Amino acid sequence: MKLAVKPKEATAIINSLLSGVVPRIGVQHITVGRSDEVDAFIKALDDVKNGHSMVKFWIGDFGSGKSFMLHLLNTVALKQKFVVSTADFTPDNRLYSNDGKALVLYTAILDNIAIQTKPEGGALATLLEKWIEQVVATTAAENNLSLVEIREEQYLNLVKNKIMQSINELTDVGGFDFASVIMKYYEGYINDDELLKRNALRWLKGQYKTKTEARQDLGVREVINDLNFYDMLKNFTALFVSMGYSGFMLNLDEAINLYKISTSTMREKNYEKILTIYNDCFQGKVSNLFINIAGTREFLENERRGLFSYQALKSRLETNKFETLQIRDFAQPVIRLMPIDHNEIFVLLKKLKEVFEFHYKLEIDISDNEIQNFMEEIYNKPGASEFLTPREVIRDFLNILSILRQNPELDKAALFSDIQIKDERPVDILLDSIEEL
Structure with a gap:
C-alpha cells in the first residue's frame, strides 16, 4: 500500500490528528468506508453545478467522523471546481442573532474561502x-x-x-x-x-x-450585518458562478452549539433561519449553493431543543421510513454517518502508519499483527462499546507511534495495555440526556 501523499499533507495529517482535530488538507489519503456517501455527494454536486441548490445534514455521534467527512467533501468539491468555505458554530456565532454573533459566522466563512489553488483558505x-x-x-x-x-x-x-x-x-x-x-x-x-x-x-x-x-x-451607505449576511452569501455565489466556478459550498460544523443556545426564543430563531435557507435551496430561490451542516443526533432529534423541536423542520428532515442499516437512502437531506467497522479501522491505522513514517522519514517497528493486537486491546477495554470513537482510536494509535519513534526499545504490548477509555461527550450534553430520562 503506497500513498501518494505530499509532505505538506503528511505534516497536516499527523499534527492535526495528534491534536484531536481534522486536518484541513490531505484527508482523502486516509479515508476509509465512506465510498457510498462520497458517490452520492458527487451526484449532488452535479445537480448543484446545473443550477440547483441543496442543504445536507450530516448526523453522527461525537467522534464518529462528521468533521472528517466535511473536510473530505471539501476536497471532492474543490476538484469539481467549486468555491468552498468552512466554519464552526461556537457559543459566539450562529445563523441568527441581534448582537453580532451571526456576523461573526459570516466573517469566518469569508475568511475561509478556498479554491483548488488555495485549498487552505484566504482566497x-x-x-x-x-x-x-x-x-x-x-x-x-x-x-x-x-x-x-x-x-x-x-x-x-x-x-x-x-x-x-x-x-x-x-x-x-x-x-x-x-x-x-x-x-x-x-x-x-x-x-x-x-x-x-x-x-x-x-x-x-x-x-x-x-x-x-x-x-x-x-462612500457606501450600508454595512453587512446580522440580518443581511445571507443575502451577501447569495451575491457571492452568483459572482463565483459568473467567473466559471461550479458553485459555492459551505460546510458548517459543530451544530450542537445551536442546540446548546440557552434561550428557547433565540434557539428557535436559528432553526427558523435554517428553515429559510432550506426552503430557498429546495424551492429554487437560489442557484448553485450547497450547504452542509454537521451535528449530533441530539441536535437533530431532541424534541425539546433539537431541530425536531421545530415542527416545520421535523416534517422535512425525518428519516425515510423505508431506510434500514442495510438499505440506505443518500438522496434525503439527512445522512446518518454509521460507525466504520473494525476492518475499515484496521485499513485506516495502516494508512496512518504509512503517513507517519513518510512524515518522519523512518520506519516504525510495528507489524500488521501488532496493529490487530492494539485494536483487540482497545476494543476490549471497559467502556469501549459505549464510549470508544474512531477519533479516540486514531489519537491513541498515533500517540503510541510517537512514543515508539522516540523510544523504539519500549514494549508495545505494555503500551497497548496502558490505554484507558474515557467518555469524551461534553458534560452539558450528558446532563441534558439525563434530564430527558
Missing part, C-alpha cells in the same frame, strides 16, 4: 482580482482597447460602470453597495492603493461596525 482577494480581470478584459474588447490601454486612468470609469452593470445583473438584494465596494477594490487594485483594497475587503467580510465609518472610507 477571497484572489477571486476578486480574477473576476475584476475578467471584467477588464470584457470592457477592453467591447471598446476596442488593448489590455494595456484599458488600465489607463482615463478609462477607469468605463471599467467601474461595467463592474456596476455586471453586479446588478447578478444580484437581487444589496447589489448596489456590493458593486460599489468591488469598484473601490478595483480602484485600489489598479492604483496600488493597499489601504483602499483592505477597506473594501473589510466591508465585504462584514468587519465595518458602523455605517458612518463605511461611508467615510468607501
Whole structure:
C-alpha cells in the first residue's frame, strides 16, 4: 500500500490528528468506508453545478467522523471546481442573532474561502482580482482597447460602470453597495492603493461596525450585518458562478452549539433561519449553493431543543421510513454517518502508519499483527462499546507511534495495555440526556 501523499499533507495529517482535530488538507489519503456517501455527494454536486441548490445534514455521534467527512467533501468539491468555505458554530456565532454573533459566522466563512489553488483558505482577494480581470478584459474588447490601454486612468470609469452593470445583473438584494465596494477594490487594485483594497475587503467580510465609518472610507451607505449576511452569501455565489466556478459550498460544523443556545426564543430563531435557507435551496430561490451542516443526533432529534423541536423542520428532515442499516437512502437531506467497522479501522491505522513514517522519514517497528493486537486491546477495554470513537482510536494509535519513534526499545504490548477509555461527550450534553430520562 503506497500513498501518494505530499509532505505538506503528511505534516497536516499527523499534527492535526495528534491534536484531536481534522486536518484541513490531505484527508482523502486516509479515508476509509465512506465510498457510498462520497458517490452520492458527487451526484449532488452535479445537480448543484446545473443550477440547483441543496442543504445536507450530516448526523453522527461525537467522534464518529462528521468533521472528517466535511473536510473530505471539501476536497471532492474543490476538484469539481467549486468555491468552498468552512466554519464552526461556537457559543459566539450562529445563523441568527441581534448582537453580532451571526456576523461573526459570516466573517469566518469569508475568511475561509478556498479554491483548488488555495485549498487552505484566504482566497477571497484572489477571486476578486480574477473576476475584476475578467471584467477588464470584457470592457477592453467591447471598446476596442488593448489590455494595456484599458488600465489607463482615463478609462477607469468605463471599467467601474461595467463592474456596476455586471453586479446588478447578478444580484437581487444589496447589489448596489456590493458593486460599489468591488469598484473601490478595483480602484485600489489598479492604483496600488493597499489601504483602499483592505477597506473594501473589510466591508465585504462584514468587519465595518458602523455605517458612518463605511461611508467615510468607501462612500457606501450600508454595512453587512446580522440580518443581511445571507443575502451577501447569495451575491457571492452568483459572482463565483459568473467567473466559471461550479458553485459555492459551505460546510458548517459543530451544530450542537445551536442546540446548546440557552434561550428557547433565540434557539428557535436559528432553526427558523435554517428553515429559510432550506426552503430557498429546495424551492429554487437560489442557484448553485450547497450547504452542509454537521451535528449530533441530539441536535437533530431532541424534541425539546433539537431541530425536531421545530415542527416545520421535523416534517422535512425525518428519516425515510423505508431506510434500514442495510438499505440506505443518500438522496434525503439527512445522512446518518454509521460507525466504520473494525476492518475499515484496521485499513485506516495502516494508512496512518504509512503517513507517519513518510512524515518522519523512518520506519516504525510495528507489524500488521501488532496493529490487530492494539485494536483487540482497545476494543476490549471497559467502556469501549459505549464510549470508544474512531477519533479516540486514531489519537491513541498515533500517540503510541510517537512514543515508539522516540523510544523504539519500549514494549508495545505494555503500551497497548496502558490505554484507558474515557467518555469524551461534553458534560452539558450528558446532563441534558439525563434530564430527558
